Amino acid sequence: MKLQRYKKFYYNGQIEREEYYLNGRRHNPDGPACKYWYDNGQIEHEAYWLNGEFHNPDGLASKSWYKNGQKKHEAYYLNGVHLTKKEFDELKSKIK
Numbered sequence: 001m002k003l004q005r006y007k008k009f010y011y012n013g014q015i016e017r018e019e020y021y022l023n024g025r026r027h028n029p030d031g032p033a034c035k036y037w038y039d040n041g042q043i044e045h046e047a048y049w050l051n052g053e054f055h056n057p058d059g060l061a062s063k064s065w066y067k068n069g070q071k072k073h074e075a076y077y078l079n080g081v082h083l084t085k086k087e088f089d090e091l092k093s094k095i096k
Contacts, residue, residue, distance in 0.1 A: 001023050003020055003022050004021045004022070005019070005020050006019045007019075012039065014037065014040075014041055015037055016036065016039075017034065017035065018035045019033065019035075020034070025049075026047075026052055027049055028048070028050075032046040032048050033050075034049065038067045040067065042065065042069055044065060045063065045064045046063055047062045047063070048061045053079055053080030054080055054082075055078055055079055055080065056076075057092070060074045061077035
């Protein structure tokens, strides 16, 4: 099945969201599967998904920012399982 990309724009032409799907589930093996922007162009949220689950073996799987650009939220996930930074770092060091 082919990876499908969905884009939506604000009325002012600014991109609002970009999402990738495979078989109806969020999925992108090459980067974030979803990205959202505020109407001023500031990134609001990006998340890495694989087969419909939060997943990023390289770092943060979910990141959010306020409209002024300050960090709002960040989270680590592997195969849909939420991990603390310490748990993520320990698992990553075992894999290397």
